[in-house]
Amino acid sequence: xxxxxxxxxxYISELSTLGEFGLIRQxxxxxxxxxxxxxxxxxxxxxxxxxxxxxxxKDLVATIDxxxxxxxxxxxxxxxxxxxxxxxxxxxxxxxxxxxxxRWLLVNLVVTMDMTLRDIQSLYRGMIACGKRFGTRIVGGNxxxxxxxxxxxxxxxxxxxxxxxxxxxHAKINDVIVISGPLGLSAAGLKIMKTKQSKLFxxxxxxxxxxxxxxxxxxxxxxxxxxxxxxxxxxxxxxxxLRHICESSKLGATLDRSLIPVHPQLKKFVQxxxxxPYDLLLYGGEDYELLMTMPDSEFRKAKKHVRNLxxxxxxxxxxxxxxxxxxxxxEIIHQTGFRxx
Amino acid sequence: xxxxxxxxxxYISELSTLGEFGLIRQxxxxxxxxxxxxxxxxxxxxxxxxxxxxxxxKDLVATIDxxxxxxxxxxxxxxxxxxxxxxxxxxxxxxxxxxxxxRWLLVNLVVTMDMTLRDIQSLYRGMIACGKRFGTRIVGGNxxxxxxxxxxxxxxxxxxxxxxxxxxxHAKINDVIVISGPLGLSAAGLKIMKTKQSKLFxxxxxxxxxxxxxxxxxxxxxxxxxxxxxxxxxxxxxxxxLRHICESSKLGATLDRSLIPVHPQLKKFVQxxxxxPYDLLLYGGEDYELLMTMPDSEFRKAKKHVRNLxxxxxxxxxxxxxxxxxxxxxEIIHQTGFRxx
Numbered sequence: 001x002x003x004x005x006x007x008x009x010x011y012i013s014e015l016s017t018l019g020e021f022g023l024i025r026q027x028x029x030x031x032x033x034x035x036x037x038x039x040x041x042x043x044x045x046x047x048x049x050x051x052x053x054x055x056x057x058k059d060l061v062a063t064i065d066x067x068x069x070x071x072x073x074x075x076x077x078x079x080x081x082x083x084x085x086x087x088x089x090x091x092x093x094x095x096x097x098x099x100x101x102x103r104w105l106l107v108n109l110v111v112t113m114d115m116t117l118r119d120i121q122s123l124y125r126g127m128i129a130c131g132k133r134f135g136t137r138i139v140g141g142n143x144x145x146x147x148x149x150x151x152x153x154x155x156x157x158x159x160x161x162x163x164x165x166x167x168x169x170h171a172k173i174n175d176v177i178v179i180s181g182p183l184g185l186s187a188a189g190l191k192i193m194k195t196k197q198s199k200l201f202x203x204x205x206x207x208x209x210x211x212x213x214x215x216x217x218x219x220x221x222x223x224x225x226x227x228x229x230x231x232x233x234x235x236x237x238x239x240x241x242l243r244h245i246c247e248s249s250k251l252g253a254t255l256d257r258s259l260i261p262v263h264p265q266l267k268k269f270v271q272x273x274x275x276x277p278y279d280l281l282l283y284g285g286e287d288y289e290l291l292m293t294m295p296d297s298e299f300r301k302a303k304k305h306v307r308n309l310x311x312x313x314x315x316x317x318x319x320x321x322x323x324x325x326x327x328x329x330x331e332i333i334h335q336t337g338f339r340x341x
Numbered sequence: 342x343x344x345x346x347x348x349x350x351x352y353i354s355e356l357s358t359l360g361e362f363g364l365i366r367q368x369x370x371x372x373x374x375x376x377x378x379x380x381x382x383x384x385x386x387x388x389x390x391x392x393x394x395x396x397x398x399k400d401l402v403a404t405i406d407x408x409x410x411x412x413x414x415x416x417x418x419x420x421x422x423x424x425x426x427x428x429x430x431x432x433x434x435x436x437x438x439x440x441x442x443x444r445w446l447l448v449n450l451v452v453t454m455d456m457t458l459r460d461i462q463s464l465y466r467g468m469i470a471c472g473k474r475f476g477t478r479i480v481g482g483n484x485x486x487x488x489x490x491x492x493x494x495x496x497x498x499x500x501x502x503x504x505x506x507x508x509x510x511h512a513k514i515n516d517v518i519v520i521s522g523p524l525g526l527s528a529a530g531l532k533i534m535k536t537k538q539s540k541l542f543x544x545x546x547x548x549x550x551x552x553x554x555x556x557x558x559x560x561x562x563x564x565x566x567x568x569x570x571x572x573x574x575x576x577x578x579x580x581x582x583l584r585h586i587c588e589s590s591k592l593g594a595t596l597d598r599s600l601i602p603v604h605p606q607l608k609k610f611v612q613x614x615x616x617x618p619y620d621l622l623l624y625g626g627e628d629y630e631l632l633m634t635m636p637d638s639e640f641r642k643a644k645k646h647v648r649n650l651x652x653x654x655x656x657x658x659x660x661x662x663x664x665x666x667x668x669x670x671x672e673i674i675h676q677t678g679f680r681x682x
Contacts, residue, residue, distance in 0.1 A: 106403055
């Protein structure tokens with residue numbers, strides 16, 4: 001679309017010299033060079049919309065998510081390539097939670113006029129790299145300008161065998177609760193970057209800047225016919241996302257604190273800051289690990305195919321979330337976790 | 342996703358009391374009540390992603406576009422319902438330009454904390470109304486908060502018979518150039534709203550606030566086997582969008598000024614402001630009419646099915662755009678039209 005009410009640009013920037021169509025041509029070239037997604041594309045960037053052929057017998061899975069400057073990232077600690085990576089990763093993570101194979105991406109980029117062409121190219125480099133790693137590519141987009149903040153909104157489209165998508169509301173009583181990796185590192189990473197100590201905890205910073213969606217893990221489980229009853233990605237924090245599963249499945253959960261894995265770098269981190277690790281493990285968000293429930297027998301099979309799986313609790317009939325403490329006492333968890341507003 | 346770096350909310354607003362999940366529940370209810378789209382939806386709002394079944398033998402058509410506060414709309418002259426309508430309409434217009442039937446919508450809404458629940462409900466009411474009118478519905482979305490500006494980014498997904506989508510680069514020499522309605526009213530509407538004279542020119546204001554995507558018109562042409570060689574929607578202005586067709590089809594165009602229709606309200610408008618109507622007809626954007634090229638014989642058939650079609654020129658071998666003036670002199674057009682930045 002066109003901008004109907006352009007406000008005056010205060011200085012002639014590089015972007016303004018290049019123009020919108022010049023920028024689109026530059027980005028189009030980058031995307032074409034990188035092109036190696038798995039889905040069929042008849043018409044990519046350059047027309048009014050993209051045209052793709054869905055695979056026969058598959059359902060289409062679609063999600064939209066965004067990253068806004070100074071809300072979801074800050075230029076002071078994040079490089080543009082990481083912002084691009086993460087903008088794609090958080091969307092692919094949503095697809096992984098549905099058991100879908102990512103296919104196509106659409107990107108709405110809002111730039112501020114103080115961004116350089118190089119900034120935008122770095123942003124796209126990050127998006128392309130993350131897309132490529134998981135077999136998907138950018139097929140369309142839109143660019144606009146804001147005087148206030150940069151933002152990237154991405155729609156990820158994926159495919160799943162008909163009627164075989166995963167839902168958060170299908171957990172069953174006695175299902176074990178499984179996570180695909182240690183939690184809390186991303187929240188730790190954010191804290192250290194804000195206090196400029198990234199070098200002390202590089203893995204934590206990396207986890208926050210470039211989360212890895214668990215596409216391969218869920219695809220491996222599904223292609224080996226492991227029955228996953230419920231699945232969600234951990235973006236808001238373990239407790240908050242487990243609560244989504246519990247509430248939509250109309251069940252409760254009991255977690256075993258001693259079973260929750262603690263990443264070695266998180267151990268060092270909490271020592272350094274004299275913190276309680278459980279605040280980060282239970283409430284730290286943006287790890288983008290998967291939270292799944294499945295019968296215990298399936299979990300034992302699953303472990304043979306995916307190494308990084310941790311059983312941390314059980315789904316129960318009684319509503320609410322409880323946690324078995326190290327001293328075997330049971331604590332009821334009332335706290336939720338992060339609220340966006 | 343979660344917001345990783347929440348900045349302090351200055352006062353306890355209605356939205357903050359309601360919370361993100363409270364807001365999503367409210368909107369979900371509204372959307373479910375309105376639900377009457379034409380596509381198959383297995384799983385709508387409330388999980389990590391939406392799941393739909395594409396129709397057999399159809400291609401998927403996808404587009405993304407956005408409306409940003411103070412760039413694409415202003416609260417001073419636009420009501421929230423119109424903003425919602427237009428955010429959907431501009432996306433459906435892109436689908437119409439591909440010959441696609443709209444099916445599903447994904448909405449990324451960024452709110453500011455001074456917006457009320459009522460504002461957001463009005464915004465959704467507008468989106469739902471536009472979606473409903475064209476047989477499509479909201480199947481997923483995301484909400485976030487910004488301290489700076491409200492924005493709505495929408496992905497529209499549609500379907501088209503395999504390999505039958507329209508492109509802008511398929512115009513042929515001697516094709517006639519056809520538009521689906523008079524142009525320039527939207528730009529006029531923007532001007533009168535900014536000068537607070539909307540009541541004098543209600544149709545112009547309406548055209549700017551609630552454009553009507555030409556879904557029905559293109560579907561009627563295609564279902565009656567009218568051959569449309571190239572198609573684009575006029576968002577940037579007649580000349581700018583015709584230039585897209587010319588450049589991608591590697592052809593030129595000759596327009597006949599006397600054939601370009603002038604809406605009665607536009608005539609009054611240019612008299613009122615002592616303006617030249619051709620500035621608005623050629624360069625005013627956001628009318629969201631279709632610009633098509635087709636053989637003249639097809640145009641004659643097309644007119645039997647869709648009344649509002651106007652032949653305004655011819656595609657020619659010689660590059661560039663020329664316009665035959667009222668005195669039969671030919672003017673070469675160098676100007677382009679709107680640039681987003």
